[in-house]
Each structure stands twice: as C-alpha cells, then as structure tokens.
Amino acid sequence: MDRYQRQMMLPEIGEQGQQRLSQARVLVVGAGGLGSTLLPLLVGAGVGYIRLYDDDEVALHNLHRQTLFDMQDVAQPKVTSAQRALLRRNPLVRVEPLPLSLTASNVQQALHNIDLVIDAADNFAVTYQLSDACHPLGIPLISASVLGRQGYVGGFCGSAPSYRALFPCLPTSAANCNTAGVMGPAVAALGALQAQMALSVLLGFAPSPLGCLVNCDFVHWHFRQFRFDGAGEPDQPGVPFIDTRLLSAEDCIVELRSREEAPVSVAAWAQRILPQQLDAWQPPADRRIVLVCASGIRAAQAASALAQRGCTRLAILAANRP
Numbered sequence: 001m002d003r004y005q006r007q008m009m010l011p012e013i014g015e016q017g018q019q020r021l022s023q024a025r026v027l028v029v030g031a032g033g034l035g036s037t038l039l040p041l042l043v044g045a046g047v048g049y050i051r052l053y054d055d056d057e058v059a060l061h062n063l064h065r066q067t068l069f070d071m072q073d074v075a076q077p078k079v080t081s082a083q084r085a086l087l088r089r090n091p092l093v094r095v096e097p098l099p100l101s102l103t104a105s106n107v108q109q110a111l112h113n114i115d116l117v118i119d120a121a122d123n124f125a126v127t128y129q130l131s132d133a134c135h136p137l138g139i140p141l142i143s144a145s146v147l148g149r150q151g152y153v154g155g156f157c158g159s160a161p162s163y164r165a166l167f168p169c170l171p172t173s174a175a176n177c178n179t180a181g182v183m184g185p186a187v188a189a190l191g192a193l194q195a196q197m198a199l200s201v202l203l204g205f206a207p208s209p210l211g212c213l214v215n216c217d218f219v220h221w222h223f224r225q226f227r228f229d230g231a232g233e234p235d236q237p238g239v240p241f242i243d244t245r246l247l248s249a250e251d252c253i254v255e256l257r258s259r260e261e262a263p264v265s266v267a268a269w270a271q272r273i274l275p276q277q278l279d280a281w282q283p284p285a286d287r288r289i290v291l292v293c294a295s296g297i298r299a300a301q302a303a304s305a306l307a308q309r310g311c312t313r314l315a316i317l318a319a320n321r322p
Contacts, residue, residue: 003090004046017203022048024202027110029053029102029130030120031078033182034144036068037191038120038198043086045199049094050086053110054078054121055101065184102126103243107133116158118198119143120191124171125296125318129241131156131163140210142197144190149183153193154213155201161211164238165231170300186218239303241296242315252287256298257319266292266319278302288313294320 008018024047028035031054042050058066058073058081066078073081079097086095102110102121107129111117119130122145134141140158145151156163193216197209211229215222244266247253253270255262265272273281275298283289283306291299291306296318303314 003092007045012205013203018046020204021046021199021202025049025051025113025115026198026202027051027053027114027117028120029110029118029126030122031068031082032056032062032120032122033065033184033187034120034122034146034191034194035082036066037188038118038195039068039082039086040089041192041195042198043090043093043095045195046090047093047199047202049096051096051098051110051114052079052082053098053100053102054082055099065182065187067184067188102129103245104129104241105243105245111137111139114139116198116201117141118194120194122146125241125316127163128170128238132238132240134158135162140201142194142201142209144194146187146190146216147182149186149218150216151186151190152213152215153190153197155197155208155210158201158210159208161228161231162233165233166213166228168234168238169304170297172297183218186216189216189218239300239307239314239316242290242317244317246315247290247317248288250287251290251315252284253290253292253317254302256291256293256302261294262319266317275302278305283309283311288315290315290317292317292319294318 004018007013026047028050031052056078058069058076058078060074063069068085069081077099079099083095083097111133117130117134117139119127119141127143130141134157138158141156143156144153193214200209212225212227214225247267253267255265255270255272256275258274289311291302293299296316299316303316306314
C-alpha cells in the first residue's frame with residue numbers, strides 16, 4: 001500500500017477507504033480533455049476498474065489540452081492510447097477500452113455493473129442520455145462542460161436530482177470546443193474537479209457532491225457553487241434521444257436539415273421539413289415522430305412546438321452522432 005500512503009493517511013480514507021476504491025467500478029464516457037486529467041487521478045487513487053467509452057482518434061490539435069497523449073498517439077484510438085498511458089502509471093488497476101460512442105442503443109450495456117458514471121464527453125446529447133439512464137437506476141453521475149475559459153461540474157442522480165431537474169431545456173446553442181475554442185488549463189481544472197467529486201462519492205464523504213454544482217469562470221475569476229438537492233423532476237418525461245439503430249419503419253422521420261446541409265437523410269423514408277415549415281405541417285396522430293438535425297438543438301425546439309400542439313410520441317436524433 002506504499003503507492004497510496006499519502007491519501008491513506010487521511011483519517012476519512014484509511015485502509016477501509018482504499019479498499020472501497022479498489023473495488024469501485026467506474027464508467028468514464030470521453031477520453032478527451034476532461035478525461036486526460038480525471039483518468040490519471042482516478043488511476044493514481046487506485047480506482048480498481050474503469051470502463052472507458054470514446055470512438056475518436058487522437059489528433060494533433062487535441063494535444064494542447066489532452067495531456068494524456070503525445071505525438072506518438074496521433075491517429076491512434078484514444079481509448080487504447082489512454083489505456084496504455086494509464087497502466088504505465090498504475091498497473092494494479094484495470095482499464096477496459098471501448099472504441100465506441102455512447103448512444104441510446106448501448107447505454108444500458110455501458111452501465112452494467114457500474115457504481116458511478118463520469119460524463120467527460122462534453123456533449124449535451126450524451127449528458128441527457130446518461131442522466132435519463134442513471135436516474136432510475138440510482139447510479140451517481142458526475143458531469144462537466146467547459147468552453148473557452150468557463151465551465152461547470154456537478155453531481156447528479158444517485159441520491160440527487162437528475163440533470164433534467166436542473167436543466168429541463170436543451171441549450172439554444174451548439175457551440176463546443178471544436179467550433180468556439182477552449183483553453184487547456186480550464187479543461188484540466190474542470191477534469192480535476194470531476195475526479196475529486198467522483199472519489200468523494202465513492203468514499204462516501206459528507207457533504208456529498210451529489211446535488212452540488214460548481215461554476216468556474218476563469219475570465220472574471222469567479223468560482224461559485226450551489227446546491228440543488230430540492231430541485232423537482234420535470235412533470236413530464238423529457239423527449240428521448242435515440243440513434244439510427246432504434247428507428248423503425250413505422251416512425252415518421254422529420255429531417256429538419258436542408259438538402260445542402262444533409263444531402264442524404266438518416267432513412268430513405270424521411271420527410272424533409274425545415275423548421276420554418278413545421279407550423280403548416282400536419283403531424284400524424286398515430287406514429288412516433290423522430291426529429292432529426294445535426295446536434296439535437298433544432299430537433300428539441302421542434303419537439304417543444306409539436307408538444308404544444310398535442311404530439312406526445314416524440315424522439316430526437318442528433319445525426320452527427322452514430
């Protein structure tokens with residue numbers, strides 16, 4: 001136990017706490033900027049098993065913030081490169097690399113026999129899917145997002161309200177680090193906070209980070225936290241995200257993208273109806289309506305408008321994800 005001596009010296013950890021960490025099973029979704037910081041911290045602390053989902057490859061423009069990788073990893077799958085780097089740090093843990101996106105089709109399999117989930121994908125569609133899956137199962141979810149020099153991290157589900165309780169509406173912008181930029185230290189700070197929250201949940205520290213959200217503003221140097229333990233769940237279940245594997249021939253698929261944006265839709269029988277044309281469209285009463293756009297934002301706005309017209313069988317498909 002010499003490896004963990006410094007943290008075992010803490011009376012709130014000790015041998016018993018270290019044993020809890022060694023037996024913990026954690027799902028991490030995303031091996032990018034957030035994951036590059038939080039994964040070495042989890043492995044260094046002795047978390048016994050990490051299941052890692054990410055379908056991306058390391059790119060040169062990742063390296064300024066994804067410090068788990070180096071030049072030799074460029075064009076290699078992130079999950080396998082991460083596994084090699086992590087096991088060099090601590091060969092006593094197990095890292096299971098899965099070069100897959102987290103989708104509606106595989107989320108239940110991803111959660112199987114998992115004690116805690118860390119959302120490091122920084123993609124709101126993934127966050128909502130993870131929360132929707134974790135909440136009924138009572139699995140804690142630690143989620144973070146960062147853009148530019150600002151971000152947040154929070155503890156959801158488990159003993160706390162879900163992500164939808166705090167954020168019932170999807171964002172109105174699809175900006176991310178690929179389109180708007182981000183600074184590496186801001187990403188690392190949020191990733192470190194995710195790791196600290198995750199370890200605190202696994203060790204049963206009080207007060208729990210579940211039900212707590214921390215905002216980090218590295219522009220104006222404001223760091224604020226608030227608790228949302230009493231936040232109520234939405235009265236109506238949120239419109240679910242699905243993927244192409246969950247489409248059926250009976251679905252009414254509405255392609256919200258123009259032909260210039262998406263010459264080929266997700267299914268041959270999709271109807272192409274632009275958002276500004278929806279008011280004049282008569283939706284079917286007896287079929288599920290699947291709304292398709294690139295990120296899910298236009299689909300969510302369309303779903304809200306259709307729900308006000310009495311449509312209840314709705315789903316969102318973000319076509320830039322598998």
